[in-house]
Amino acid sequence: MVSEGYEGFLESLVRAGVWIPSGVQGVYGRGEGFIVATNALASAIHRGFGVGAERMQFPPVMPRSDLERIGYFRNFPNLLGSVHCFCGDDRAHRDMLKRHDAGEDWTEQHLASDLVLTPAACYPVYPALAARGTTPAQGYLVEVQSTCFRREPSVDPMRLQSFDMHEIVRVGAAADVVAFRERLIAQGQAFFSQLGLDAVMSLANDPFFGRAGGVMGQGQRDKALKFELQVAFDPAGAPTACMSFNYHQDHFGGALELRLEDGQIAHSACVGFGIDRIALALFRQHGLSPRDWPIDVLDLLAVL
Amino acid sequence: MVSEGYEGFLESLVRAGVWIPSGVQGVYGRGEGFIVATNALASAIHRGFGVGAERMQFPPVMPRSDLERIGYFRNFPNLLGSVHCFCGDDRAHRDMLKRHDAGEDWTEQHLASDLVLTPAACYPVYPALAARGTTPAQGYLVEVQSTCFRREPSVDPMRLQSFDMHEIVRVGAAADVVAFRERLIAQGQAFFSQLGLDAVMSLANDPFFGRAGGVMGQGQRDKALKFELQVAFDPAGAPTACMSFNYHQDHFGGALELRLEDGQIAHSACVGFGIDRIALALFRQHGLSPRDWPIDVLDLLAVL
Numbered sequence: 001m002v003s004e005g006y007e008g009f010l011e012s013l014v015r016a017g018v019w020i021p022s023g024v025q026g027v028y029g030r031g032e033g034f035i036v037a038t039n040a041l042a043s044a045i046h047r048g049f050g051v052g053a054e055r056m057q058f059p060p061v062m063p064r065s066d067l068e069r070i071g072y073f074r075n076f077p078n079l080l081g082s083v084h085c086f087c088g089d090d091r092a093h094r095d096m097l098k099r100h101d102a103g104e105d106w107t108e109q110h111l112a113s114d115l116v117l118t119p120a121a122c123y124p125v126y127p128a129l130a131a132r133g134t135t136p137a138q139g140y141l142v143e144v145q146s147t148c149f150r151r152e153p154s155v156d157p158m159r160l161q162s163f164d165m166h167e168i169v170r171v172g173a174a175a176d177v178v179a180f181r182e183r184l185i186a187q188g189q190a191f192f193s194q195l196g197l198d199a200v201m202s203l204a205n206d207p208f209f210g211r212a213g214g215v216m217g218q219g220q221r222d223k224a225l226k227f228e229l230q231v232a233f234d235p236a237g238a239p240t241a242c243m244s245f246n247y248h249q250d251h252f253g254g255a256l257e258l259r260l261e262d263g264q265i266a267h268s269a270c271v272g273f274g275i276d277r278i279a280l281a282l283f284r285q286h287g288l289s290p291r292d293w294p295i296d297v298l299d300l301l302a303v304l
Numbered sequence: 305m306v307s308e309g310y311e312g313f314l315e316s317l318v319r320a321g322v323w324i325p326s327g328v329q330g331v332y333g334r335g336e337g338f339i340v341a342t343n344a345l346a347s348a349i350h351r352g353f354g355v356g357a358e359r360m361q362f363p364p365v366m367p368r369s370d371l372e373r374i375g376y377f378r379n380f381p382n383l384l385g386s387v388h389c390f391c392g393d394d395r396a397h398r399d400m401l402k403r404h405d406a407g408e409d410w411t412e413q414h415l416a417s418d419l420v421l422t423p424a425a426c427y428p429v430y431p432a433l434a435a436r437g438t439t440p441a442q443g444y445l446v447e448v449q450s451t452c453f454r455r456e457p458s459v460d461p462m463r464l465q466s467f468d469m470h471e472i473v474r475v476g477a478a479a480d481v482v483a484f485r486e487r488l489i490a491q492g493q494a495f496f497s498q499l500g501l502d503a504v505m506s507l508a509n510d511p512f513f514g515r516a517g518g519v520m521g522q523g524q525r526d527k528a529l530k531f532e533l534q535v536a537f538d539p540a541g542a543p544t545a546c547m548s549f550n551y552h553q554d555h556f557g558g559a560l561e562l563r564l565e566d567g568q569i570a571h572s573a574c575v576g577f578g579i580d581r582i583a584l585a586l587f588r589q590h591g592l593s594p595r596d597w598p599i600d601v602l603d604l605l606a607v608l
Contacts, residue, residue: 020360020432023367024418029428030361056324057334059466060364060451061385061421063327068404077390077397081365082414083421084388085455086381090514093381100372105416110386112411113455114328115465117365117387124333128324147364147451151389151417161419162363210394 006234009284010157016288025153026161037279037290038164040301042145045166045273048191049184050143053168058124060147060162061115066127069255072119075208075216079150081117084110117149121165122270129171130256135266139172141180157280158233158240164275171258174249174267181245184271188229188243194300197231197281200239204228225249231281242277246270310538313588314461320592329457330465341583341594342468344605346449349470349577352495353488354447357472362428364451364466365419370431373559376423379512379520383454385421388414421453425469426574433475434560439570443476445484461584462537462544468579475562478553478571485549488575492533492547498604501535501585504543508532529553535585546581550574 013019020029030038046055061083067073073080086096088109100106118124121144129140148165170180185201192199204226205217220226225247230239246269252258253266260266286293290303317323324333334342350359365387371377377384390400392413404410422428425448433444452469474484489505496503508530509521524530529552532545550573556562557570564570590597594607 017358020362021435022362022428023369023431027363027365027367027419029363029432032359035359035361054321055336055339057339058324058326059331059333061331061453061466063331065327073390073404073410074401077392077400080390081417081419082388082390082411083453084386084411084414084416086377086384086386088381093514096381097378100377106377107386107388107416110388110416112388112409112414113385115331115385124326127327128333131325149365149387162365210397 006236012288013157013280013283018283018288019157024161025155026159028157028160033283033288033290034279036303037282037301038275040290040303041273041275041278041282042164042166044301046143049168049187049271053141053143056125056128056142056144058118058121058144058146060118060149062118062124063127064112064114064116066123066256067116067119070123070126070252071255072123075206075213076119076150078209079119079152079207081119081149081151083113083115083117085113086110118146119148119150120270121146121148121167121272122169125167125169126171126252126256126258126268130258135171135258135260137173137261139170139176139260139266142169142171143167144169156237156240158277160276163277166273166275167270169268169270171253171266171268173260173264177267177269178247181247181269181271185227185245188245188271192229192231192242194296195278195282196294196297197242197278197285199229199231199242202228202230202239204241204244223249231277233281233284240277242274242281244272246272310540316592317461317584317587322587322592323461328465329459330463332461332464337587337592337594338583340607341586341605342579344594344607345577345579345582345586346468346470348605350447353472353491353575357445357447360429360432360446360448362422362425362448362450364422364453366422366428367431368416368418368420370427371420371423374427374430374556375559376427379510379517380423380454382513383423383456383511385423385453385455387417387419387421389417390414422450423452423454424574425450425452425471425576426473429473430475430556430560430562430572434562439475439562439564441477441565443474443480443564443570446473446475447471448473460541460544462581464580467581470577470579471574473572473574475557475570475572477564477568481571481573482551485551485573485575489531489549492549492575496533496535496546498600499582499586500598500601501546501582501589503533503535503546506532506534506543508545508548527553535581537585537588544581546578546585548576550576 228241321335534543
């Protein structure tokens with residue numbers, strides 16, 4: 001592991017041009033080294049985990065109506081980014097500019113559009129599958145990539161507001177979905193070991209909002225619905241999830257009317273890779289120049 | 305060219321799983337074929353146009369303060385997507401859910417954040433370069449990729465709200481910047497010819513907002529600041545820009561205080577590739593299966 005302290009490591013990332021600060025917490029540009037690492041990671045995940053899967057990519061925005069059906073704003077209202085737009089005429093525009101030039105808030109004429117920022121890569125997958133009609137008996141296996149947004153500005157560089165997520169999604173009968181998650185848990189651990197990263201598999205819960213959120217999180221833990229593969233970037237801090245393994249039971253199937261041929265509501269699970277976090281872990285572990293990483297890691301990532 | 309009509313072509317894209325409609329105009333997911341084509345295009349652009357350039361990627365959101373400095377909301381207020389977020393407590397959250405469940409507008413508690421959706425891939429580049437201090441005498445050459453957003457819902461599938469843009473950006477002395485644009489205009493035409501696409505180079509202008517917008521557009525044309533490489537997807541409709549070649553004079557340099565060593569404000573130019581549009585043109589021209597495209601095109605794209 002790079003021996004310098006954690007803050008020194010972050011400064012060196014910026015100094016080496018690997019990361020480009022934007023001035024807003026949790027929003028970074030990528031320089032050459034980070035582009036090489038994240039492209040290589042995405043390819044390695046595709047080769048290793050995408051076998052037999054249907055591939056999809058979605059834009060960073062998705063229909064508000066789908067988000068409403070899924071119910072995200074009930075449990076994570078504070079994390080949601082909503083796309084607002086100006087729909088006024090010439091006169092409203094002049095008013096807006098006057099406000100701006102007087103140092104006032106010029107955004108109040110921006111109204112909610114029919115789009116929100118995608119909070120998880122798998123969210124647009126379920127409506128796309130539901131649009132096909134009845135789920136076939138063997139279900140679906142989908143590999144999906146998207147840039148996601150969660151409103152949690154933080155000094156912690158592992159907690160980005162805008163980040164790339166790669167997921168493998170399984171939809172089908174409960175037993176198939178559960179077996180898929182078991183298989184991926186083992187495969188995920190092997191992947192991290194091959195990457196030379198120390199990761200710990202932990203029972204976890206989503207950060208449900210508000211006072212009722214604690215109860216919901218405990219319920220999720222009691223049913224063992226979420227596991228995370230966590231890496232300790234900063235020896236002094238809490239470890240950070242780099243992969244998650246989520247069993248949704250019939251949540252998405254019920255919300256989007258995904259039904260199997262026998263009429264049962266389909267179950268689903270998703271396994272997510274936090275691309276930026278895994279890349280940062282690699283830089284932290286193996287140094288600032290991807291081309292100098294251990295040969296086994298380069299071989300797995302097929303860098304160069 | 306695929307012989308069926310334009311609408312038939314779009315339906316066949318969806319039927320073949322190349323494109324995945326979201327239900328909102330101008331927001332599409334990508335299936336296997338489109339992922340293969342856009343990845344290959346991005347790689348070909350990097351190999352062909354990125355030689356000697358510094359590489360950057362930016363997220364689909366950028367600081368509102370940078371957008372204000374650039375002045376985008378003055379000229380294109382109607383195209384801007386602004387990121388709004390809920391910052392309330394438990395009680396405000398209960399109110400919001402009540403509104404939603406009563407079928408009312410539940411978005412009014414969403415307030416403008418310090419982020420907007422990135423409208424052009426090159427926008428975050430100028431603040432990043434300005435942060436380095438004085439621009440070196442030879443200037444900068446940057447290759448940048450980003451997913452961009454413009455609020456223009458349309459039935460025209462060439463006019464996406466969320467789309468990938470790849471740009472080559474040149475910052476420096478006026479003469480260098482002008483020469484760069486000249487060189488790229490020639491190179492862009494050769495690239496489209498190699499892709500087997502009929503494209504026409506046209507003088508163009510940006511869609512400035514409102515009544516004053518027409519005058520600004522005419523001024524831009526009079527100075528020949530913008531050229532577009534346009535492809536006619538639909539023989540019955542207007543051609544669509546797939547690349548643009550923009551000379552900004554000292555607009556970005558002045559807005560962001562990019563100065564050369566001699567104290568002069570730096571000039572800039574950018575050359576943009578509309579990745580989704582070029583990919584659609586390829587599907588339109590060469591058929592629905594990238595692996596069956598002409599061998600010269602596959603060779604250039606290095607597909608497979």
